[in-house]
Amino acid sequence: MHWDLETEAPKNSIDTTSEVIGFFSEKTYELTNSKEFIESLRVLNANSSELSETDKRIVYLTSKEQSKLSKIAKDKYVEYNQLLSKAQNVWTEARQENDFEKFAPYLEKIITYQKNYTKLIGDKNHPYNVVLDDYEEEMTVAKLDPFFEGLKARIVPLLEKIKQTKQVDMSCLTKKYSIEKQKEYSKKIAAQLGFDFDSGLLKESAHPFTLNFNKYDVRMTTRYIEDLFSSSLFSTVHETGHALYEQNIGDNIYDTVLGTGVSLGIHESQSRFYENLVGKNKAFWLKNYKELQELFPENLDNTTVDEFYKAANFVAPSLIRVEADELTYSLHILVRYELEKEIFENDISVSELPKLWNDKYEKYLGITPDSDANGILQDVHWAAGLFGYFPTYALGSAYASQFFHYMNKDFDVNKSIEENELKPILGYLTKHIHQFGCLKKADNLVMDMCGEELNAQYYIDYLESKFSEIYDL
Amino acid sequence: MHWDLETEAPKNSIDTTSEVIGFFSEKTYELTNSKEFIESLRVLNANSSELSETDKRIVYLTSKEQSKLSKIAKDKYVEYNQLLSKAQNVWTEARQENDFEKFAPYLEKIITYQKNYTKLIGDKNHPYNVVLDDYEEEMTVAKLDPFFEGLKARIVPLLEKIKQTKQVDMSCLTKKYSIEKQKEYSKKIAAQLGFDFDSGLLKESAHPFTLNFNKYDVRMTTRYIEDLFSSSLFSTVHETGHALYEQNIGDNIYDTVLGTGVSLGIHESQSRFYENLVGKNKAFWLKNYKELQELFPENLDNTTVDEFYKAANFVAPSLIRVEADELTYSLHILVRYELEKEIFENDISVSELPKLWNDKYEKYLGITPDSDANGILQDVHWAAGLFGYFPTYALGSAYASQFFHYMNKDFDVNKSIEENELKPILGYLTKHIHQFGCLKKADNLVMDMCGEELNAQYYIDYLESKFSEIYDL
Numbered sequence: 007m008h009w010d011l012e013t014e015a016p017k018n019s020i021d022t023t024s025e026v027i028g029f030f031s032e033k034t035y036e037l038t039n040s041k042e043f044i045e046s047l048r049v050l051n052a053n054s055s056e057l058s059e060t061d062k063r064i065v066y067l068t069s070k071e072q073s074k075l076s077k078i079a080k081d082k083y084v085e086y087n088q089l090l091s092k093a094q095n096v097w098t099e100a101r102q103e104n105d106f107e108k109f110a111p112y113l114e115k116i117i118t119y120q121k122n123y124t125k126l127i128g129d130k131n132h133p134y135n136v137v138l139d140d141y142e143e144e145m146t147v148a149k150l151d152p153f154f155e156g157l158k159a160r161i162v163p164l165l166e167k168i169k170q171t172k173q174v175d176m177s178c179l180t181k182k183y184s185i186e187k188q189k190e191y192s193k194k195i196a197a198q199l200g201f202d203f204d205s206g207l208l209k210e211s212a213h214p215f216t217l218n219f220n221k222y223d224v225r226m227t228t229r230y231i232e233d234l235f236s237s238s239l240f241s242t243v244h245e246t247g248h249a250l251y252e253q254n255i256g257d258n259i260y261d262t263v264l265g266t267g268v269s270l271g272i273h274e275s276q277s278r279f280y281e282n283l284v285g286k287n288k289a290f291w292l293k294n295y296k297e298l299q300e301l302f303p304e305n306l307d308n309t310t311v312d313e314f315y316k317a318a319n320f321v322a323p324s325l326i327r328v329e330a331d332e333l334t335y336s337l338h339i340l341v342r343y344e345l346e347k348e349i350f351e352n353d354i355s356v357s358e359l360p361k362l363w364n365d366k367y368e369k370y371l372g373i374t375p376d377s378d379a380n381g382i383l384q385d386v387h388w389a390a391g392l393f394g395y396f397p398t399y400a401l402g403s404a405y406a407s408q409f410f411h412y413m414n415k416d417f418d419v420n421k422s423i424e425e426n427e428l429k430p431i432l433g434y435l436t437k438h439i440h441q442f443g444c445l446k447k448a449d450n451l452v453m454d455m456c457g458e459e460l461n462a463q464y465y466i467d468y469l470e471s472k473f474s475e476i477y478d479l
Numbered sequence: 480m481h482w483d484l485e486t487e488a489p490k491n492s493i494d495t496t497s498e499v500i501g502f503f504s505e506k507t508y509e510l511t512n513s514k515e516f517i518e519s520l521r522v523l524n525a526n527s528s529e530l531s532e533t534d535k536r537i538v539y540l541t542s543k544e545q546s547k548l549s550k551i552a553k554d555k556y557v558e559y560n561q562l563l564s565k566a567q568n569v570w571t572e573a574r575q576e577n578d579f580e581k582f583a584p585y586l587e588k589i590i591t592y593q594k595n596y597t598k599l600i601g602d603k604n605h606p607y608n609v610v611l612d613d614y615e616e617e618m619t620v621a622k623l624d625p626f627f628e629g630l631k632a633r634i635v636p637l638l639e640k641i642k643q644t645k646q647v648d649m650s651c652l653t654k655k656y657s658i659e660k661q662k663e664y665s666k667k668i669a670a671q672l673g674f675d676f677d678s679g680l681l682k683e684s685a686h687p688f689t690l691n692f693n694k695y696d697v698r699m700t701t702r703y704i705e706d707l708f709s710s711s712l713f714s715t716v717h718e719t720g721h722a723l724y725e726q727n728i729g730d731n732i733y734d735t736v737l738g739t740g741v742s743l744g745i746h747e748s749q750s751r752f753y754e755n756l757v758g759k760n761k762a763f764w765l766k767n768y769k770e771l772q773e774l775f776p777e778n779l780d781n782t783t784v785d786e787f788y789k790a791a792n793f794v795a796p797s798l799i800r801v802e803a804d805e806l807t808y809s810l811h812i813l814v815r816y817e818l819e820k821e822i823f824e825n826d827i828s829v830s831e832l833p834k835l836w837n838d839k840y841e842k843y844l845g846i847t848p849d850s851d852a853n854g855i856l857q858d859v860h861w862a863a864g865l866f867g868y869f870p871t872y873a874l875g876s877a878y879a880s881q882f883f884h885y886m887n888k889d890f891d892v893n894k895s896i897e898e899n900e901l902k903p904i905l906g907y908l909t910k911h912i913h914q915f916g917c918l919k920k921a922d923n924l925v926m927d928m929c930g931e932e933l934n935a936q937y938y939i940d941y942l943e944s945k946f947s948e949i950y951d952l
Contacts, residue, residue, distance in 0.1 A: 220492075
């Protein structure tokens with residue numbers, strides 16, 4: 007139903023379908039908190055030594071989810087879900103009308119619920135850890151603080167330097183590109199990267215996303231903008247990264263709850279890997295640019311591969327996260343991380359948030375939002391109750407660089423890309439990540455592959471080196 | 480899931496989705512036969528005098544369905560559904576390979592189940608009545624026999640006469656028509672007839688169909704064949720007829736089990752009304768042909784409206800039901816009606832069926848199938864267990880002509896069509912049929928609208944008059 011609503015449901019059907027979704031979410035709550043379910047989990051946990059590794063992990067994750075859900079009273083749960091549904095509609099209007107006051111009472115209720123939730127679940131070190139764990143198992147403020155500090159210390163000055171130099175020319179991407187040909191190229195590049203169209207679909211939606219029913223049915227969307235070819239191009243490559251993760255889950259677990267990506271951070275590492283380390287890599291275009299030029303001679307005949315590569319990596323501090331370039335993207339996340347942490351730490355009133363938001367944009371990106379619509383109202387996440395979600399975007403980029411580094415110990419990745427040999431890349435990622443689904447914790451995946459845990463150094467080094475070269479620093 | 484499977488699901492997802500559908504069909508059986516459900520129905524039936532008319536009808540129809548389902552043991556029900564699922568795959572292969580022997584054992588099992596089912600439910604007059612009632616409430620052999628006899632007596636000789644005359648030229652429909660422009664015209668004509676695209680979709684599938692979740696979400700498909708424009712044109716108009724029925728259900732019942740068309744015969748009357756009495760009506764093209772010509776000047780510039788109208792009504796006995804013209808269509812149904820009746824009446828062995836089939840084609844249409852693939856293997860219905868379903872196709876055509884006759888007592892229908900005033904037609908059908916959903920029985924709808932029950936005379940008269948004129952008889 008989610009897929010249908012986002013890609014093709016007729017306008018007038020939305021209310022009824024939303025009711026049905028509400029019905030199923032209530033049933034899920036009831037089933038998960040039913041006596042039979044709880045008793046089954048108790049017996050399984052009591053006899054866990056007799057379970058296979060796979061079953062142990064299934065029981066562990068299910069018990070954890072059940073335990074979290076059981077702490078919320080059913081009426082509160084249903085009420086909160088109705089609040090979120092309304093809040094998203096109000097947010098849409100508030101953003102259109104640039105009216106933060108309109109959204110503020112909803113945001114306040116959501117924050118109250120979330121803070122109450124962190125109290126009910128409890129974390130001995132930091133309340134924000136509770137919601138972080140919902141999207142990235144065992145992620146904590148203690149791990150994220152040094153991560154974002156490291157980014158801040160080197161990316162903010164790097165951006166300053168870039169702002170002093172001559173800007174690269176990205177006009178080759180903003181000409182009119184035929185939508186039909188964009189569609190053709192999106193399909194072509196997804197298949198080239200390894201997307202299996204017999205086990206998936208590529209359609210369109212307002213905001214690109216990937217959704218998996220199981221490894222044999224992985225659906226992704228992109229969006230086509232006539233005068234911004236980079237939008238469909240890199241959205242498709244990004245979503246293909248997500249989709250490849252899901253399509254390459256092991257057959258041994260694909261039809262269990264373990265048969266999906268383990269965490270949002272690891273998931274985002276796969277999409278960022280393909281988007282930035284393959285799709286925005288010069289090596290890729292050295293091989294593939296000629297074909298692209300032949301498809302769009304009217305737009306690219308007078309653009310060299312070097313100019314195209316630089317245009318694709320154009321850097322400029324901007325107000326909107328989803329339109330940000332690779333370098334400044336993490337600074338948008340830094341703003342949200344610091345704000346969310348403060349919300350859970352202190353008694354910040356909702357009315358203070360727009361100013362805090364704007365101050366941080368000025369501090370880290372050097373620009374102040376001209377409106378709340380382009381500031382604190384830009385993301386749907388808070389309206390959807392998704393606190394603790396944003397950091398996974400930055401984690402994904404960092405993981406991607408770290409994995410690229412270790413992949414190079416197996417084979418020369420750039421050489422492979424330049425020769426259009428993309429199978430070894432997918433093979434490596436499948437071997438070390440995809441096949442396991444949720445069987446291994448994110449931390450263990452990283453440790454087993456790299457021999458060390460999350461290390462932001464690779465990411466920062468990569469950004470410095472890539473953008474120093476592009477901008478002749 | 481059915482919509483998804485038919486319109487876009489990736490190939491490899493079919494097995495898993497079929498399993499899920501199987502799961503839900505089992506759950507439906509369990510819920511419908513649960514103690515709580517049966518007890519609820521018992522209490523409601525015992526106190527039916529306190530119920531509103533709407534609730535009475537809901538309880539009546541639900542009890543009837545429950546009672547039918549309760550007569551089948553759960554293991555038999557599950558086993559039979561698995562058989563049907565397999566049988567449809569085997570049928571697909573058997574048809575491709577023209578191998579009736581391959582399909583025969585499955586057909587035999589399905590017939591055995593169906594005959595056993597008719598015994599379990601029971602009908603004092605004729606076993607075939609049991610399955611007829613599944614698709615057309617209270618339809619019986621006693622009503623259908625004279626109906627088909629009437630058709631046979633006058634349509635078979637009419638066809639003979641047409642075969643003796645000069646054939647009309649249909650070559651204007653078999654030129655190459657741009658698929659993009661066909662799509663544009665399908666959308667245009669559906670909207671023109673009254674289809675609300677805010678409450679529905681038009682997509683493509685191998686076999687056109689219409690499916691409704693509720694009146695605000697009615698989805699139909701058509702199929703585009705480059706060198707057979709009449710395929711998409713009349714499929715779209717046909718499905719629009721089905722869709723208009725569903726989109727115009729009353730708001731008072733739309734979200735109950737009554738919120739859908741009452742029977743297959745009445746449903747088909749709506750699709751046939753639009754397909755034949757509007758879409759293949761000269762009055763419609765007198766007004767609309769110029770626009771069509773302007774969209775396809777390369778194909779229609781040298782074709783007059785009269786030639787186009789005659790081409791659209793080209794008559795020729797053919798082997799395949801779904802490709803049949805308006806006149807011979809009912810004879811295809813006659814063959815199936817007589818065969819099905821005999822199957823339920825007598826102990827015909829499955830191996831005799833192909834010959835019986837071919838003999839009837841020779842007798843009524845004057846042609847003998849060149850293969851079982853083009854004969855008894857052409858329809859999926861028996862593989863899907865749909866015995867008793869075919870007669871509703873012919874009933875639909877007959878009802879359509881009867882309704883057209885009575886509509887003319889309110890206003891001059893052809894004049895309205897010629898003036899492109901299609902709203903009075905939809906208004907009449909909504910007032911007398913659509914709004915009621917399943918609230919009124921088919922028989923009552925017909926009686927209340929016409930003051931008489933099903934009367935095939937209007938249909939036969941219409942066919943004789945229309946085709947005598949086209950063929951100058």
